[in-house]
Amino acid sequence: MHTLMDRNNRGKFLILAEVDFSEKGPSVLQAASDLAATTPDAELHLVFAFGPAVRAADLRAFPALWDFTSIEDSDTAGTALHRIAAMLPLQDTRICAHVHEGSATTVIAKLAEDIEADLVVVGNHDRAGVNPFFGSVAEKLVRMAPCPVLIVRSKSIPSSAPGAPPCPACEASKRLTWGAHVRCLDHAPPGAGTQQTPSTFDLSA
Numbered sequence: 693m694h695t696l697m698d699r700n701n702r703g704k705f706l707i708l709a710e711v712d713f714s715e716k717g718p719s720v721l722q723a724a725s726d727l728a729a730t731t732p733d734a735e736l737h738l739v740f741a742f743g744p745a746v747r748a749a750d751l752r753a754f755p756a757l758w759d760f761t762s763i764e765d766s767d768t769a770g771t772a773l774h775r776i777a778a779m780l781p782l783q784d785t786r787i788c789a790h791v792h793e794g795s796a797t798t799v800i801a802k803l804a805e806d807i808e809a810d811l812v813v814v815g816n817h818d819r820a821g822v823n824p825f826f827g828s829v830a831e832k833l834v835r836m837a838p839c840p841v842l843i844v845r846s847k848s849i850p851s852s853a854p855g856a857p858p859c860p861a862c863e864a865s866k867r868l869t870w871g872a873h874v875r876c877l878d879h880a881p882p883g884a885g886t887q888q889t890p891s892t893f894d895l896s897a
Contacts, residue, residue, distance in 0.1 A: 705734045708809040710800055710829075711773060713746050713763070715753045716815040716844075723844045724813040725780045737807060738777060739790040740769050741799035766791045796829045801836040812841045 709724035711717055721738075728734040746763040756775040763769050773789035780787065792799045804812050816830045830843045 703733060705731050705811070706737060706807055706809045707731075707734060707811050707813060708737045708739060708800065708804050708807065709813040710796065710815065711738050711740045711776060712796065712815070713740075713751055713754065713757075713772070714815070718753055720813055720815045720844045721776065721780065723842065725782055727811070727813070727842075728782055728785045735786045735788070736780070736782060737788045737790060737803075737809065738773050739792065739800055739803055740773060741796040742766055742769055742791055742793045743795070766793070797832040797836060800829075800833060801838070805838045809837075809839050811839060812837050814841065814843060816843045816845045 707724050707728055709720055711721065724736060728736040742765075748761050751757040751760055751763075751772075754772075754776060756779055757772055760768070760772065763772055769791045770789060773791065777787045777789060790803055792803065800812060800814070803809070812833060814830050814833060816828065830841065833841050834843075
């Protein structure tokens, strides 16, 4: 029986976190990085299941990617993961990036088995009018993954403007950058968000 703190044969606690570049993505990354920071000998693996191209408008929750016009191939996706990894406050934790083509469920379950992951961290995307869990990637991974699966649901933050609904992308940007960026691309000042690409992380294509 797998328990949350079981470790693989290499003595590391491997955390595999889904990156899908959605507005929910920063919540998943924050949960995964928090676990990595507080777990001895942890190793964080980021995975992106590559399929249809990701448009610039879909990247607004990630300030480090605001200068991207799109993500259309595995090389660009790898660069995007490197930038995201560079923003995580994990100076003493090894971070690896993986880009694989295919459905998220299949890619994540297969990679979790290949690297002997101890925990998979994914988001639970709300869909109006239906149960957001059943039929989702998260629900399928609970059945398919060879290890425990942590499902992260983002917590809404009240808007500072009375009566105005909060911008999900602004909330996500604030969480991912730990307050460094409090506005998404749509609401940020002109010229904000350009960053250099680091080259200090492993990339498994």
